[in-house]
Amino acid sequence: xxxxxxxxxxxxxxxxxxxxxxxxxxxxxxxxxxxxxxxxxxxxxxxxxxxxxxxxxxxxxxxxxxxxxxxxxxxxxxxxxxxxxxxxxxxxxxxxxxxxxxxxxxxxxxxxxxxxxxxxxxxxxxxxxxxxxxxxxxxxxxxxxxxxxxxxxxxxxxxxxxxxxxxxxxxxxxxxxxxxxxxxxxxxxxxxxxxxxxxxxxxxxxxxxxxxxxxxxxxxxxxxxxxxxxxxxxxxxxxxxxxxxxxxxxxxxxxxxxxxxxxxxxxxxxxxxxxxxxxxxxxxxxxxxxxxxxxxxxxxxxxxxxxxxxxxxxxxxxxxxxxxxxxxxxxxxxxxxxxxxxxxxxxxxxxxxxxxxxxxxxxxxxxxxxxxxxxxxxxxxxxxxxxxxxxxxxxxxxxxxxxxxxxxxxxxxxxxxxxxxxxxxxxxx
Amino acid sequence: xxxxxxxxxxxxxxxxxxxxxxxxxxxxxxxxxxxxxxxxxxxxxxxxxxxxxxxxxxxxxxxxxxxxxxxxxxxxxxxxxxxxxxxxxxxxxxxxxxxxxxxxxxxxxxxxxxxxxxxxxxxxxxxxxxxxxxxxxxxxxxxxxxxxxxxxxxxxxxxxxxxxxxxxxxxxxxxxxxxxxxxxxxxxxxxxxxxxxxxxxxxxxxxxxxxxxxxxxxxxxxxxxxxxxxxxxxxxxxxxxxxxxxxxxxxxxxxxxxxxxxxxxxxxxxxxxxxxxxxxxxxxxxxxxxxxxxxxxxxxxxxxxxxxxxxxxxxxx
Numbered sequence: 199x200x201x202x203x204x205x206x207x208x209x210x211x212x213x214x215x216x217x218x219x220x221x222x223x224x225x226x227x228x229x230x231x232x233x234x235x236x237x238x239x240x241x242x243x244x245x246x247x248x249x250x251x252x253x254x255x256x257x258x259x260x261x262x263x264x265x266x267x268x269x270x271x272x273x274x275x276x277x278x279x280x281x282x283x284x285x286x287x288x289x290x291x292x293x294x295x296x297x298x299x300x301x302x303x304x305x306x307x308x309x310x311x312x313x314x315x316x317x318x319x320x321x322x323x324x325x326x327x328x329x330x331x332x333x334x335x336x337x338x339x340x341x342x343x344x345x346x347x348x349x350x351x352x353x354x355x356x357x358x359x360x361x362x363x364x365x366x367x368x369x370x371x372x373x374x375x376x377x378x379x380x381x382x383x384x385x386x387x388x389x390x391x392x393x394x395x396x397x398x399x400x401x402x403x404x405x406x407x408x409x410x411x412x413x414x415x416x417x418x419x420x421x422x423x424x425x426x427x428x429x430x431x432x433x434x435x436x437x438x439x440x441x442x443x444x445x446x447x448x449x450x451x452x453x454x455x456x457x458x459x460x461x462x463x464x465x466x467x468x469x470x471x472x473x474x475x476x477x478x479x480x481x482x483x484x485x486x487x488x489x490x491x492x493x494x495x496x497x498x499x500x501x502x503x504x505x506x507x508x509x510x511x512x513x514x515x516x517x518x519x520x521x522x523x524x525x526x527x528x529x530x531x532x533x534x535x536x537x538x539x540x541x542x543x544x545x546x547x548x549x550x551x552x553x554x555x556x557x558x559x560x561x562x563x564x565x566x567x568x569x570x571x572x573x574x575x576x577x578x579x580x581x582x583x584x585x586x587x588x589x590x591x592x593x594x595x596x597x598x599x600x601x602x603x604x605x606x607x608x609x610x611x612x613x614x615x616x617x618x619x620x621x622x623x624x625x626x627x
Numbered sequence: 628x629x630x631x632x633x634x635x636x637x638x639x640x641x642x643x644x645x646x647x648x649x650x651x652x653x654x655x656x657x658x659x660x661x662x663x664x665x666x667x668x669x670x671x672x673x674x675x676x677x678x679x680x681x682x683x684x685x686x687x688x689x690x691x692x693x694x695x696x697x698x699x700x701x702x703x704x705x706x707x708x709x710x711x712x713x714x715x716x717x718x719x720x721x722x723x724x725x726x727x728x729x730x731x732x733x734x735x736x737x738x739x740x741x742x743x744x745x746x747x748x749x750x751x752x753x754x755x756x757x758x759x760x761x762x763x764x765x766x767x768x769x770x771x772x773x774x775x776x777x778x779x780x781x782x783x784x785x786x787x788x789x790x791x792x793x794x795x796x797x798x799x800x801x802x803x804x805x806x807x808x809x810x811x812x813x814x815x816x817x818x819x820x821x822x823x824x825x826x827x828x829x830x831x832x833x834x835x836x837x838x839x840x841x842x843x844x845x846x847x848x849x850x851x852x853x854x855x856x857x858x859x860x861x862x863x864x865x866x867x868x869x870x871x872x873x874x875x876x877x878x879x880x881x882x883x884x885x886x887x888x889x890x891x892x893x894x895x896x897x898x899x900x901x902x903x904x905x906x907x908x909x910x911x912x913x914x915x916x917x918x919x920x921x922x923x924x925x926x927x928x929x930x931x932x933x934x935x936x937x938x939x940x941x942x943x944x
Contacts, residue, residue, distance in 0.1 A: 399829055402744070518744065
């Protein structure tokens with residue numbers, strides 16, 4: 199009997215990689231999972247009694263805006279990753295739309311330095327597709343890769359120039375680099391701020407059609423097919439996008455997709471009161487689109503759930519709807535929203551939820567995360583699945599408070615977060 | 628006045644947010660105020676000691692003047708702020724501006740704003756009353772109320788009437804407020820415009836959509852002709868002026884085929900020869916100037932009711 203490590207006792211272990219859903223003990227030693235078995239009898243430094251709780255791989259959130267460098271007033275790598283710990287996110291992909299954008303080896307080095315000093319969880323880096331995310335000139339994908347970048351994206355905008363984007367896909371294929379696609383045809387979405395439809399008409403706000411999204415999904419799939427590269431469709435919000443992705447998968451095109459909690463939990467009616475915490479891009483869609491997104495999650499068309507955590511200051515949100523920034527925070531609510539809206543309602547079971555929020559995003563990014571197999575990195579969360587809580591501003595560790603779920607009652611609380619073998623966060627007992 | 632209903636809302640933001648009874652209460656209150664403007668001394672002390680601030684982020688003459696006249700006939704003190712000459716130009720946010728006006732101990736802000744929903748946002752953030760004098764493409768409730776008031780005065784009722792709204796429905800706050808108000812009072816509303824000027828899913832509000840003006844006028848008891856804002860041609864596919872007059876302009880020729888007593892309204896200012904011919908604008912069916920007169924009574928009613936609601940609330944503690 200050794201006297202070290204963390205022993206998690208009697209939790210319901212959910213590990214989709216090994217198809218495990220049963221009550222087991224997990225022993226963590228030297229930052230790794232050393233054993234997963236019934237009634238492990240060792241003396242450990244820390245023993246966590248997890249009876250009645252869910253033990254899952256830490257979440258892998260592949261769409262997070264940490265804002266640093268450049269907009270530290272909205273969020274920093276430190277505050278964003280502290281929020282991650284509380285939300286159960288142990289790995290994340292940082293989006294490159296910082297100031298400066300992560301579009302060169304030097305800028306990757308810059309952000310790596312900040313991560314090394316301040317990050318509380320595993321932060322993976324994405325680079326820009328084009329320099330300055332301006333859609334004019336490609337970045338040096340090989341050099342970005344050499345610096346450790348795991349995906350490229352101009353997220354926030356799509357690369358409109360089809361020839362240029364094809365070139366990017368070809369380069370990405372050579373480097374085996376994932377391309378994350380923000381699918382929006384700006385010529386169609388224009389100055390829109392809400393979904394095009396009855397809510398836009400009632401509020402007098404400009405609409406954004408489903409077509410502005412799915413037309414670009416269609417194009418990007420076509421180019422992925424032509425070039426043979428891997429693409430990942432970010433923040434899927436509408437029925438037609440889900441259908442086009444399903445069709446592409448059937449045809450064997452290398453495409454994966456994610457959606458975000460607001461697209462399966464909320465619909466366009468939320469904006470009737472002009473609350474800018476419901477302003478995001480793509481916009482909240484119709485109830486029919488919400489159903490399609492849920493179906494897509496259930497039938498496997500949509501592989502992953504990410505937050506698209508997009509912090510903004512109150513000054514940027516507490517203004518006229520048209521003038522407010524797009525985006526909402528999500529690191530601390532995504533799990534509870536998914537439990538409340540998908541598991542409780544039997545759209546997904548726990549194994550599939552862990553797949554969408556941990557295993558699949560890890561696989562898509564090609565990182566060795568998202569499982570509870572013996573010998574794997576010890577990124578583990580423990581959840582009290584029955585505990586209800588109300589989302590309040592005071593509870594956010596994120597520097598910004600622009601949540602679409604403020605005031606909502608949600609089910610499921612992260613009670614422990616173990617990241618790289620360390621018990622980094624505990625909530626309650 | 629025989630209303631048992633008491634007005635309780637501190638704001639008037641749009642007709643979407645009102646019940647049929649609340650709309651009727653405004654109309655009957657306006658009815659009782661209309662007489663004030665015919666007196667030799669056109670003043671009642673109803674809002675004496677109250678301060679009304681006209682906060683206009685968009686240029687407007689007729690609406691602002693109408694509100695100013697209404698407030699003054701109620702003996703309120705009136706202050707006009709236009710965004711071009713205020714700290715708004717210096718970057719102050721809407722909410723900060725509202726709170727500053729509140730700190731001056733004003734009672735009512737009458738706001739015109741170019742962004743939809745601005746009045747809703749302001750009202751949520753201040754304790755004083757907010758009256759929406761037009762926000763973006765969203766609502767212009769007092770315009771619709773004065774349209775409905777005028778119509779009721781002319782035809783004796785609203786319920787069961789066929790009312791056609793012609794013009795740029797997509798970008799019109801006047802259209803939206805009229806649709807809500809008329810529908811709540813039981814009128815049958817038809818909107819008529821080229822397809823590009825019809826907003827998505829408008830039929831879900833219970834209106835009939837037509838593109839043929841003659842069909843839209845056929846059974847109409849009244850037609851409300853919207854101002855065409857050709858300065859908006861940044862929005863794509865906006866029709867050309869002459870083409871619009873030929874296809875949608877109200878002319879004597881067209882009126883020969885419709886109900887003899889059709890009431891013709893226009894929120895002003897009119898583009899003569901574009902939305903309607905001069906003969907129609909100045910003709911026997913036109914109530915355009917009566918609308919202007921009635922606008923004062925309606926706005927007096929609105930200012931009176933929102934001020935009273937706040938007084939009642941504060942006296943109840």
